[in-house]
Amino acid sequence: MFTLDQVRCFVAVAEHLHFGRAAESLLMTQPPLSRQVQKLEKAVGVTLIDRDNRSVALTRAGRQFLKEARQLLALAHRAPEQAQLIASGVEGHVSLGFTIGSGMSQLGPMVSGLAAKLPGVELSMTEMVTGEQIKAISEGQIDLGIGRPPATADPLETMLLEQDDLVLAVPSDHRLMTSGRPVKAEDVDGVPLIMHSPQLARYFYDLVVRYFPIDHSTVVQSLSQMTSMLNLVSAGIGIAFVPSSMRKLHMEGVVYVDVEDLPSGIVELRAIWDPESPNEALHRVLEAIRSGGLEHPLEA
Template sequence: MDLKRLRYFVTVARLRSFTRAAEVLHMAQPPLSQRIQELEMELGVQLLDRDSRPISLTEAGQALYDQAVQVLQKTDAMLGTMRRFVSHERPCFTFGIVPANFHGDLAAIIRLYRQALPGTDVKLLELNSYEQVAALRDGRIDAGISRVPIEAEGVHRILLRQEPMVVALPEDHPLAAQEEVMTLDALKDHPFLLYLSPPRPSLADHILGQLQDRGITLSKMVEVNRYDTALLMIAAGCGLSIVPAGAQRVVTPGVTYRPLAEPITSPIVLCHRLGEASHELRALYFVLARFLVDRGHEPPLELMEGVTC
């Protein structure tokens, strides 16, 4: 089977459009359509329902797509390994991270990873949770650490842990003087900053959902596009917010933090390509499991199984 035609099919199937797929593949639409027809003739089965809008996969097409994604990923990984072997290029592992400064212990995790694999270069790309999915499929990153658990074809997710969240408020705010833990009810009548960065749902939607589950209705919500902007406005006295506890490790002048009486958490999610079993990924499993144990957290069983396989 021609891998190029297989790659064309996967692109069309993922984008559900010949036009968009042709643009991504930098080719004209007629020859792209012809390559897919040739693949269908080779297999003796229809793969796409061209009458639906957008284009949909037939049952056979879905079965082929699920297998083709893994075949192409393994092929790309093999070719990358061979290129590095021939050119004596050092292997590189690229992390996707959400673009906000509440990464907490991410620097420590990367340091441990570099110690575990001293011959491997490490790169970081700032990508939101949805962009990480696309980057994994395209091979631009090898793993992502995100805050929003997203179900996506060809992407495997592991919930590392639920991180507690805290209140971030101006250091001269009346509530900042309280020594006791803060109740959610005490926050509802103050301007509340939400970093509703697209795409949705976002971490802010996750926070709102947990507030609604507890019957808390915010009287004044102030929307901002970035987490950094929210912190700036908090420091300026414009309101308060709820942020992951790891945010406290990054000092922001004018902002203080208080624990919450009612537990609100934020998921920390590892994502990587489904079926990936590289040496570099297994090393990441080991590092993450060790990191969680050292800090008193029980690592997911899947991490431990991945370390021993």
């Protein structure tokens, strides 16, 4: 049987791919670190790390074991905290990741509703984009995400919370505000555009290009954070597509415009979680959301 110390040593080596730097990060010397990793490989029964005098690399088995090892360490870190919370009369703890968009709409009513329904469950919250939420849930760093539908959810599960419109954020003195007629998709042609990053904000990127023939030569910036995009809009750099919930973020010099030929309700907000999570408090939170009364979330 392996120990948590052995797992910590393996994770450090896997993350640094260098025994010397891994030993420094753990405040130990290299020989005992190497022995701990060797003991772990013997206990597991497979080679996890390929190493020679010039390089260190994870084997295929090592890459898979790293995912499980991170979850194991996260659970081990949280176990004393969970026990302390229960001993102090608190029934559990749920760590929540949320996007700025959810902060503008569902988050407040949801948190206050959960506090009323589950007063013994403590919530901690961290703002992060959906991709960061997926990674954090998979590694056991957070329990629940409130974000956009992931491109591939498996093995995670999602639940629809809200459907929102996609609108244009434009400078208040922009020509689209003075045309005297409703804005249409064709009006975006040739206008400098502040676009969503195809790597870090894939959901919104795919949503925009699905409905608009984007000329990428007009894209002046590609960003992942809505607030950063709106700051550039305010400065007159370009226009940007955002969910209509961002209207609640009153930013000087920015006006939100409906697009006439764009379908309504195409922007989804979802709860995201690992159905295999051992955190009972998480499952009580999900049941409270499903049962309604928290700003009436929608069922998927």
